[in-house]
Amino acid sequence: MSPSVPPSTDSTLMLADGLRWTELPRSLRRWSGEVKAYTITAVRDGASVWRLGGIERRTCGGGLRLKRPGAFFRTVEVESPSAMVVLDVRPSLIERLSVGRVAALFALTQVEHAATMERFLAVREAEDREAALVELLGALAQHAGEREALGRTGTRADVLRVRRMIESQLATTHSLQELATVAGVHPVTLVRLFRAEFGLPPRAFLLERRVEHAQTLLASGVSAADASARCGFFDQSHFQRHFKRVTGLTPKEFSRIELASRAR
Secondary structure: OOOOOOOOOOOEEEEEOOEEEEEEEEEOOOOEEEOOOEEEEEEEEEEEEEEEOOEEEEEEOOEEEEEOOOOEEEEEEEEEEEEEEEEEEOHHHHHHOOOOOHHHHHOOOEEEOHHHHHHHHHHHHOOOHHHHHHHHHHHHHHHHHHOOOOOOOOOOHHHHHHHHHHHHOOOOOOOHHHHHHHHOOOHHHHHHHHHHHHOOOHHHHHHHHHHHHHHHHHHOOOOHHHHHHHOOOOOHHHHHHHHHHHHOOOHHHHHHHHHHHHOO
């Protein structure tokens, strides 16, 4: 199973070669995944806490989130249903446009500035979308000049191998020793390194990703029983217990709120 990153939908538009715009409706869903492009996400409303590069941040409506290719993010808490717009910019487009200071710009990770949000939203409607993108990146670069970059060099390769193994086999429960063997470190060391990067030990991370994938299935109309089985939970009781622990809701309550949010 793949990580639950925002999928392409009917509301996805290719604004230009290497420039994709995706609108995600109001939802309580959690997202996680490894980013493949330079990504700017606008939170239109709602609020949630997310983790990137070992640091947790809270974003409310009007905020922008920035991620570099190869970065892994995950939602930690959804405080209220959020509607988002995701702008993916391929590295090849960044190179062609000769945008400078890109590394420092995307190290910002979060910007809360009304005028910059307006520049973001203007990209879709602009006659020259590439020029509008350059203006947006220029505005973000100004924020980068005002704020200290995080300066992280990325996830350790051994921890990365374990995370990708967990994500690719969500329905399989590997022992801590098995995961430590994949990383080539002692189990205690793996727990410490994994928690430092992703905020959770490996088993708790697996359970969160299972719940996250179950949300995706429930939102698409799959029954709770089928979602439980497909995500690797032992039984309905096990599924409901962990689903409520992670989300604060039962699967039935989540489905009802999700449908109501989309109807607005």
